[in-house]
Amino acid sequence: MTTLPKAIILLSGGLDSATCLAIARHEGFEPVALSFDYGQRHNAELVASRRVAEAFAVRDHRVLRLELGTMGGSALTDSSIDIPTEASEGIPVTYVPARNTVFLSFALGLAEVVGADAIFIGVNSVDYSGYPDCRPEFIDAFETMANLATKAGVEGHHMKIHTPLMHLTKAEIVQTGMALGVDYALTVSCYQADSEGSACGVCDSCRLRRKGFEDAGVPDPTRYQAA
Amino acid sequence: MTTLPKAIILLSGGLDSATCLAIARHEGFEPVALSFDYGQRHNAELVASRRVAEAFAVRDHRVLRLELGTMGGSALTDSSIDIPTEASEGIPVTYVPARNTVFLSFALGLAEVVGADAIFIGVNSVDYSGYPDCRPEFIDAFETMANLATKAGVEGHHMKIHTPLMHLTKAEIVQTGMALGVDYALTVSCYQADSEGSACGVCDSCRLRRKGFEDAGVPDPTRYQAA
Secondary structure (H helix, E strand, O other), X not given: OOOOOEEEEEOOOOHHHHHHHHHHHHOOOEEEEEEEXXXXXXXXXXXXXXXXXXXXXXOEEEEEXXXXXXXXXXXOOOOOOOOOOOOOXXXXXXXXXXXXXXXXXXXXXXXXXXXXXXXXXXXXXXXXXXXXXXXXXXXXXXXXXXXXXXXXXXXXXXOEEEXXXXXXXXXXXXXXXXXXXXXXXXXXXXXXOOXXXXXXXXXXXXHHXXXXXXXXXOOOOOOXXXX | XXXXXXXXXXXXXXXXXXXXXXXXXXXOOEEEEEEEEOOOOOOHHHHHHHHHHHHOOOXXXXXXXXOHHHHOOOOOOOOOOOOOOOOOOOOOOXXXXXXXXXHHHHHHXXXXXXXXXXXXXXOOOOOOOOOHHXXXXXXXXXXXXXXXXXXXXXXXXOOEEEOOOOOOOHHHHHHHHHHOOOOHHHOOOOOOXXXXXXXXXOOHHHHHHHHHHHHHOOOOOOOEOOO
């Protein structure tokens, strides 16, 4: 029996990270999934991440509790800030300060502990929300830093940050995932899903997702909240 | 009344970070202290961080709970690994995977939330323990990444990672701190301090600290455990 190389997959339970997991499997990695409980408004995302991990037979799925919420500063973790229902200019209020930096840092630590040389993150610079930490130049800089931060770097391994969705449209992400067997009904993308995981249909994330299915010519399996 | 520029200070409660806090104050910053409860073997460090923050009249001191311990991989968070009592070659077992990367990432998020353009971390490349994430090239790479990760970078601010101890010997750190009024009796450096904060005297961190006081020609105020 061959041992597959391990990869850490940052798994939020949304459309993008589920597709990332499918791609990592397809590329021959043994996935170690990492999710965060960071004071999101609901835990539908975490429930979705467990369903998605199960669907891809992930044997090691870790959920870390963080206190991002106590830092404030984002509509995603601070209930005093309203979630916008229209696209806005610049960096939106749903931006969580340094979120991808924090998530990738934990992924880096876990990679070192389990002996993985690969980290997958579903960031995207096409149909994206305008977050600075989704850009390719950020990822490149993180990878450079990661290789100086760790034993791996010192001992001559190379830690690679994989961003297979970076240059895909949402429609292409959906088509890629469908081809690899992702059941998008299991995923939750909405910023304000209810406790059953039904989506609002109006937040930025819902609108990007809905358009993705439309453009891909695929029926949208998302459960929406009753109006 | 002038408003001082804010700086995030990573404050462990040890000798180095206490000195860093004193330096940040001396350089005219309003310190926002950030400590972590990350499954250390004892909480003497956290108690010390509170004492040190109080001594320097820090008005905003945040303690974040993290689950580094659940990731395993270090003698500092995994009680099944013994703390070594002699210097070793290479990267020691007390190394916590990606710890400074994780800590700096949270500092970066907090800096963005409170509007600070400066982060102080007490890393040192002279009398240090051989951790890869204490090297100047790591700090430089983190700073580059940080400026791509955040609103600050996008909006033209520059986030600066200050490492005032980087090139000082332990004796020089002690002398600097004494000149700035640090009471080192408040600090705890030991990897296995007891619940009162008394030090073992034999771990790597204790040996570096003790030598620092000796070389500085300063009485060592550390309380050691009864043999």
